[in-house]
Amino acid sequence: MSTKSHALTVEEIQLRSDIDRSLRHPVMFFFTSGAAWLAVSLVLGIIASIKTHNPAFLGEYSFIQYGRAFPAHINTLVYGWGAQAAFGVMIWLMARLSRQPSKNAGTLLVAGHVWNLAIILGTGGILAGHGTGKHWMEFPTFVWPVLLASYAAIAIWVMISFRVRRDNHTYISQWYILGACVWFPWIYLTANLYVNVFDVHPLMAAAINGWFRQAMVLLFFVPVGIASAYYITAKITARAVYNYSYAVGGFWALAVIAPWAGMHVVMGTPIPLFLQYTGAAATMLASVPLIFSGVHILKTISGHSELTADSPSLRFTVAGMFGLLALAVLGVILAHPAAIRYSQFSLAGYGYEILALYGFFSMCMFGAIYFIVPRVTRREWLSRRLIRTHFWFSVYGVCFVLLFCTLLGSFQQGAAQENFNQPWKQAVNSTFPYAVGITFAWCAILWANIFFFIHLTLMWLRLGRRSTHPTLLRRDHSELGPHGPEGDVDELESAKA
């Protein structure tokens, strides 16, 4: 992983470009359709958020009322954007690390189309008033088997490309990707069978839903984000991962702790107490592997601040790692039984989801996308200004949600709810400024992602720069750099041939 790019043999370059070419269409399909869903989700999120402080916004139409727009927003964010970005990164990373070109681009593309179709139907179902009312599982119940089947068709090729890897060494990113591959179907199937199919106690169904959400964050989004971060940092800094056995220890710590987490969201319900408190304890304890991986990755980068400022991939990844550390700390604060009194029914849970899905996971995925897309399209990003706008507005938006709305706002709201001598109106009013704040933050993030989406679409159409020099954020490449003097990438190739 640490080999410098200019010291490669011709065969090695040929192999990499074969891998990239074999996966060009599925990877670009997942990224662009994911980005489109991100845009849809952000628009729905803004509508939902405005409706919390101005319920008559855009008219009182049933399909965009808060109770439908909000679930549609979260589900498109999780399955439309999050899962698809993860699939793109998983299949590409696994192929590159196993050093085997993919022979199944067609299957992956078909599965990707089925996945998108299921999400279109599911989102339409929620907006039309057929949601199931189980957070993160609101798609009408016919959707989940379709999603699971198309997931299987995607993940099986990730596993197979690991099976046929060229050398026996297992990179740390492969551990995490394989983990996510195995955990996702298990979590998703468990949650859907117990909540939607089996006849379980209604309170246990709610508890399993809480466990499902936390497991999706800690055992799917976190491992994929960490896998991508390990890869990007090692690649761009041209350094080996700081200490391999530490990294493996971090993986197994996550594997052992995280499956217990999550049921603290139903704390106070009459279900066995050990479920509630084990859930809280494991959520807090899971901060150990998260902080461990975050610090470990930042340690690999330490001393490369110039590189971090220049490289879009590294800059987004570093921001994602700070998001990971914040996620760990926020998990400890919000899951603590003393805080649950205030945080359980406030906007804190939503703030945690925004931080997990955007502040950490999406930032890592953007880092990976800025790295992968030029390689699979053989075109460089068009504009550093677009990338910088994307970065800064994303960071501003997430920081605002985290500090202002989640930490300050939710405790203010929770305290007002607890103050039982005051009328309920006070609890609603205390939410108002933070609801407005979340709207502002989503607007900033939408602004950032409009540019990202346009940029990505242009790259998909192969309208990127035909240069051998990658797009850096602060300066141009020097002629002495690892990529040599600038030239046209296609002309260079034909000259070599």
Place this chain on the structure above:
Amino acid sequence: MTLKTFIIGMLASFGLAWMCMIAIPVAKMASLPAVKMSSEEDADYYQHQTSGRIVNGAAIYAANGCYTCHSQLIRPTYLGSQIFRKDFAGVSNADGDTRRETHYDDYAGEKYAQIGLTRMGPDLSNFGHRAEAYGVKTGMSAEQWVIAHLYNPRNGALQLGEQGEKIDMTWSNCPAQLQMFEKKDLVGQGDNLALDADTDAMTQIVPREQARVLTSYLLSLKRDSAMPESMDHTPKVPGSASAAAEKN
């Protein structure tokens, strides 16, 4: 590491948690023993009683996202003080005090306990009682009151103060469920659940089936039945916090 050892490691680490957190508790919660109301030998067994169109109503409640703002949970006092908030946990007046925590049978008949995501709106555990009281105050039946509230949650005429004055409700951010209503020609004496507002002599606005079912479900929310002695943790000592709350 081979794929096989990896899978075994995953099975062990995840499988143990899965058994302890999901499979066993679900099986245990599926066969809860019956509980006697008191320790006396001939005491009755606790039996949850409810009425209304609970299954369909809960589905409409879920599909329209009521749970995103309304909770249905009265937590124990060590986790929150909503039990003391007026009319949240039961009815407390001169005739007695029925306030209590949520019990595991309170969601009987529903597929999924709608604990709720936030409390942007008030808790609905005992909404049935509140709706009846509001109805009496405004001279409507409880059903009429809920339907009028679904049509326009910001209607000040639905909340009357001590002297019968209208209370400003424009601060409410609850969405109106206009899709549950339709305009119909007035026939005969009209629909007894038709709304007062927004109509002329020839037409009236009547609730669709959805609104009627949802109303039936909402009116069934009365989770303050007497608990078996062994499970009733509600503090009722005079001079305690609950007594202080009653003054308000």
